[in-house]
Amino acid sequence: MHDVCCFLSQNVPTNIGDHQVKVQVKSCALSPVDFKLYEDLKFEKEHVPVGREIAGVVLQVGPKVTFFQPDDEVVGILPLDAEQSGLCSIVVTDEYNLVQKPEKVSWVEAAAVIKDGLRAYTALHTLARMAAGQTVLVLDGAGPFGVLAIQLAHYHGVKVLATASSPEDQTFLEELRPSVARVIRVWDSKQDLVDSCLEETGGLGVDIIIDSGVRLYEEEPEAQRHCPHKHDLLTLLSVGGHWVTTEQHLQLDPPDSHILFLKAASLSFLNDEVWTTSRAKQGRYLRGCVKGCSTKLKHICWLWACV
Structure with missing residues (x-):
């Protein structure tokens, strides 16, 4: 078992590493802790830190730091092994x-949105390779992750369909027009998800699906009653389409794989922690910033300033 650690009493090191930054924290987000992920990665830690999404002011930088200087306002995510x-x-x-951190984004907003923003960017850009003119289906569009995915897709010229799990979610999503082209009422038994998507795309299906949970079997707990069945998503996926799933235990039977084969479609699993746990990905948050490119975390912060 792990203990959630809110405060650590050790002193902050006086000497910092070549590429390290000392930050005075102004705000942090208390996202749920995935203990199973710690176990899978074999992080044998007695205490697990919380509040990993932070926003604050730079106090000191290491001798080889190139992106920041003292007094800069920053936002970011502490690694799992912090x-x-x-x-x-x-x-x-x-x-x-x-x-x-953009000036017009508050400390609280920056810390609260950075993780879901990174997830949306990873799903749409890194995994789905979205392009202008495509159609994306965002399931549970009224959730924090869904809202950022909608905004990011719309900005890049992608047509967005989103599902609403309740009348309140429907009202909220309809207020986001024109970012959302159509709101699909999955809480309403009279409206079918597959039929709605095929109707909106002229029978061609959607190019990208971003889910927030999937029903693997017909009989599922009440909490998952609004989650689509995996067969529905395979049906409404277009030829050459891409399905990005957050369901880490997704199981595809041979007939399911055959449908993907016939459509030349693909499936990706969304694990946003890869960017902070993989050595191959380290440093790519800011890749291209010297050339003025807006990528990864920088792109997300830039998006906040535009929306």
Whole structure:
């Protein structure tokens, strides 16, 4: 068992690494802790830090840091193996885990949205390779992850269909027009998800599906009654389409795989923690920033300033 650690009492190191940044934390987000992921990655830690999404002011930078300088306002995500919690007043982390915070975004907003923003960017850009003119279906569009996916897709010229799980979610999503081309009422038994998507796309299906949970069997718990069945998503996926799933236990039977084969479609699993756990991905949050490119975390912060 792991203990959730809110505060760590050790002193902040006086000397920091070449590529490290010391940050005075102004705000942090208390996202749920995935203990199973810690076990899968074999992180044998007695205490697990919380509040990993932080926003704050740079106090000190290492001698080889190139992206930041003291007094810069930054936002970022502490890695899974971080020794400090975001609830500490001061944290030390690698510069690759941070990005500049736009002036018009508050401390609370920056810390609250950075993780879902990164998930949306990873799903649409890195995994689905979205392009202008495509159609994307965002399931549970009224959730934090769904809203950011909608905004990001719309900005890049992608037609967005979104599902609403309740009348309140429907009202909220309809207020996002023209970002959302159509709201599909999955809470209403009279409206069918597959028929609605095929009707909206002229029978061709959607190019990208971003789910927030999938029913693997006909009989599922009440909490998953609004989640689509995997067969429905395979049916409404277009030729050459891409399905990005958050369901880590998704099981595809041979007939399911055959449908993907016939459509030359593909399936990706969304694990946003890959960016902070994989050595091959380290540093790519800010890749291209020197050339003025808006990528990864930088792109998300830039998007906040535009929306």
